[in-house]
Amino acid sequence: NAGVTQTPKFQVxxxxxxxxxxxxxxxxxxxxxxxxxxxxxxxxxxHYSVGAGITDQGEVPNGYNVSRSTTEDFPLxxxxxxxxxxxxxxCASSYSGVAEAFFGQGTRLTVx
Amino acid sequence: GQQLNQSPQSMFIQEGEDVSMNCTSSSIFNTWxxxxxxxGEGPVLLIALYKAGELTSNGRLTAQFGITRKxxxxxxxxxxxxxxxxxxxxxxxxxxxxxNYKLTFGKGTLLTVNP
Numbered sequence: 126n127a128g129v130t131q132t133p134k135f136q137v138x139x140x141x142x143x144x145x146x147x148x149x150x151x152x153x154x155x156x157x158x159x160x161x162x163x164x165x166x167x168x169x170x171x172h173y174s175v176g177a178g179i180t181d182q183g184e185v186p187n188g189y190n191v192s193r194s195t196t197e198d199f200p201l202x203x204x205x206x207x208x209x210x211x212x213x214x215x216c217a218s219s220y221s222g223v224a225e226a227f228f229g230q231g232t233r234l235t236v237x
Numbered sequence: 238g239q240q241l242n243q244s245p246q247s248m249f250i251q252e253g254e255d256v257s258m259n260c261t262s263s264s265i266f267n268t269w270x271x272x273x274x275x276x277g278e279g280p281v282l283l284i285a286l287y288k289a290g291e292l293t294s295n296g297r298l299t300a301q302f303g304i305t306r307k308x309x310x311x312x313x314x315x316x317x318x319x320x321x322x323x324x325x326x327x328x329x330x331x332x333x334x335x336x337n338y339k340l341t342f343g344k345g346t347l348l349t350v351n352p
Binding site: 129158160165166167168169170173181183215217219221222223225226227228229230231 | 243246267268270277278279280281282285325327329332338339340341342343344345
């Protein structure tokens with residue numbers, strides 16, 4: 126099993142560019158989520174999904190869009206990147222919202 | 238949403254020492270999770286606690302679910318260099334609509350172990 130796979134691992138964007146961070150899991154988990162990690166801020170929830178077709182906002186959703194068309198994939202879209210979105214992004218999946226979450230290795234994004 | 242307050246923010250210890258860190262919340266949690274993040278990696282679950290008063294061990298790690306359900310403690314005994322990393326507590330909280338849960342994390346405790 127690959128677990129949770131995130132691509133790319135590193136990305137540099139110019140302000141105003143758009144991009145999609147990919148996340149895929151092969152554990153048949155219903156629950157998937159995106160976090161951003163900034164120094165001293167811990168892991169802050171951006172968006173999450175409790176199943177295909179169902180998404181909800183976390184703590185810091187502004188500037189990000191998500192959709193969940195399949196159980197396996199949960200992409201995170203930045204429509205117009207801003208320097209404030211420079212961060213490390215983690216995708217996680219779990220059997221449910223109260224169960225152990227498995228994390229990907231992260232995407233380090235820099236917006237210049 | 239609920240806030241999880243972790244302390245201390247960072248610790249510098251000598252190899253062989255014991256370590257204790259805690260996590261508190263203003264609201265009740267029904268589950269407490271402790272994660273460790275190695276440099277450059279994603280967090281990995283260390284211990285899960287599901288019942289108030291529960292004490293669970295995983296090797297040199299011991300965690301407890303507070304009786305009030307508003308706190309949890311993680312202890313590491315006889316620390317070694319590979320214990321270095323960030324330790325997070327986490328707990329599921331209901332979303333604003335009360336329809337499902339989301340996993341909330343504390344800000345973490347950065348542990349440095351001097352050999």
